[in-house]
Amino acid sequence: MLWFAVDRERDKPLTRQVYEQLRDRILKRELKEGERLPSTRELANAVGVSRNVVLEAYERLIAEGYAEVRPRSGTFVASGSALPGGGEAGERDRENGEARDGRPQRSEAPRPVIDFRSAHPAMDRFPRGVWGRLAKEVCLDSPDRVFGYMSAEGGAELRGVLARYLHQARGVRCRPEQIVITTGATQALYLITELLARDDAPIAVEDPVTDEMRTIFAYAGARIRPVPVDEKGIVTDLLPEDEKPAFVFVIPSHQFPLGGTLPIQRRIRLIEYARRTGCYIVEDDYDSEFTYEGVPVHSMQGLDPERVVYVGTFSKILSPALRIGYAVLPEPLVETFRSRKWFMDRHTSSLEQLVLARFMEEGHLNRHIRRMRSLYRKRREALVSRLRESFPDAVILGESAGMHLVVELPGTDMTPSLADRILAHGVAIYPVERYAIVKGAHRSRFVMGYGGVTVEAIREGVDRLKRALSSAD
Incomplete structure (x- = not known):
């Protein structure tokens, strides 16, 4: 079993300590290319840290290419990730102000990156004053039921105001009952993958795409089928014809990372493809509120609510600390998705949902978006x-x-x-x-x-x- 010590007395976060211990072992070939890493739970128990610490360390190793996820197999040391001599990691530690043994050097502190x-x-622009006032009001004024368990799909107050907002701002067509509030967009995408990716059907994914998405799909056990992206977004002429995907994942309003906006001609071709093959389209609309030239393009969901699953988050608009996202689902998927959400974490924070609902109802969200856009x-x-x-x-x-x-x-x-x-x-x-x-x-x-x-x-x-x-x- 892999083991190493972490020092809780040091200023360095535990996640970074775990990441650097693993990275250095990979660079020095102590962990060999192709070797399977322990599961996050196993390593957390061995080292004596929380599983979330190990998860974050693994995610960074994967993002930087030191490790790779193999569906249904685990996390492995990636090929080409070890140094011939194994000494560069120590040099980099000294550049970061540390000696080889991990103790801080007595040298001039490096300038901030x-x-x-x-x-x-x-x-720093989060509206703390308004949010704090509303949070206080919710705590003082809400009935006792708010402090108990909530339904898995989220509070009616937030889903109602969110349905109106999405229709006005993004052209989304749905009833509040089609919205499920999630603990961030990450949870929404994971649950969608578990729900739709069955019978070894692949997910057609934009390439390139954020490494976080690849990790989510892989952890859910899905097989990824890359589809090239150009400056306009996903190249719909290259969608797979030899096998039916479980769904097509797209970021049509501002593709990550290339930044293109999918034109209407490709949107229509993508919807025609989904109808013909019987698959769904999963639309990630994570920062579409911030458009600086012309009028924001409406969502794909508004073109075909029966074939598009729409995912959004308040992490980019307000703050990642809120951990509030949502999925807008076609009617046949709502009940199963709601059940899976219940089994995962019962429901997303009731109090923060109510604060956010009031924040939106009183017009603070629209004002905040205008300020941030500027x-x-x-x-x-x-x-x-x-x-x-x-x-x-x-x-x-x-x-x-x-x-x-x-x-x-x-x-x-x-x-x-x-x-x-x-x-x-x-x-x-x-x-x-x-x-x-x-x-x-x-x-x-x-x-x-x-x-x-x-x-x-x-x-x-x-x-x-x-x-x-x-x-x-």
């Missing part, structure tokens, strides 16, 4: 402007919506080692290749998120990026 991670909202527009403009000044040959994709864009630098091979060198200069960017299922088509592209980065940090971050790439030539 400017992290262009995508899908991170400006958390803020993100300024940050996007600052990023685009600085990129064009610093990299005249750069091609910028997906800049008209959302909280991230993609930069293409012709002639640059954005390898993991180059990303590490850029990180050593104090800036974090994310190669598109890390999100690709089929590798090799996006080697000169990388993702830059700007939602949680100030204008000043954006400019400094691009300057650091330019210096890093110049030093790598």
Whole structure:
């Protein structure tokens, strides 16, 4: 059984300690390529930490390519993940201010990294005052039943106001009874996969796509069938014809990572495909509220409510801390989905649902979205402007919506080692290749998120990026 010590007295989080212990063993070939890692429960028991700590560490290893998930088999050390000499990990630890034994070095503290991670909202702009007032009112004014168990599908108050909001803002056509409130979009997507992915039918998934989605589908035991994406979104002419998928997963309003908006012609072809094959479309609509050019495109669900499962979240609009997402389901799927939700965690927080319902009813959500749209527009403009000044040959994709864009630098091979060198200069960017299922088509592209980065940090971050790439030539 794999074992190592963690130190609860250190400032370093337990998740990072577990991740680094595993990463270093992989780099030094103590864990060999193709070797199966212990289950998250086994390792948590052996090390003496919670399972969530190990889950987060595994997710980071998977995201960075050190490990891979094999459906129905477990998590394995990925091929090509070990260093020939095994010494670079120690060097990187010293760059991060640590000696080989993990003790902090007495050296100058490294400057903070400017992290262009995508899908991170400006958390300093969360409306704490209004939210706090409403939370107090809900606690003081609500009847006793609110403090008991709630139905699995969520409270009627939130589902009612959410149905009206989605119709007005996103063109979604549904009754409140078709909405199930979930503990974030992650839970919604996991439950959808368990519900629909049966009899070894694959999931047709956009490629590239966020690694989180691949992990969700794999943990649910599904087989993934990649479908290429271009600057307009999923290439519908390449949908599988040799086998019927359980569903087609798309992010049509602002594809991640390439940022395209699926045009109506492809939306219609996708719906025709779903009708012909009898499969569903799962639409992830995670940041569509933030559109900066033209009018936001309505949801695919509004075109065919019987074939589209619509998934959304408040993590990107408000805060990931809320853990409130939702699924809008065709009528035949509602009851089974509701039952699975009940068995997973009974119901999502009743009090936060009520606070959110009041927040929406009183108009605070729409005002917050308008303020954030203005803020993100300024940050996007600052990023685009600085990129064009610093990299005249750069091609910028997906800049008209959302909280991230993609930069293409012709002639640059954005390898993991180059990303590490850029990180050593104090800036974090994310190669598109890390999100690709089929590798090799996006080697000169990388993702830059700007939602949680100030204008000043954006400019400094691009300057650091330019210096890093110049030093790598």
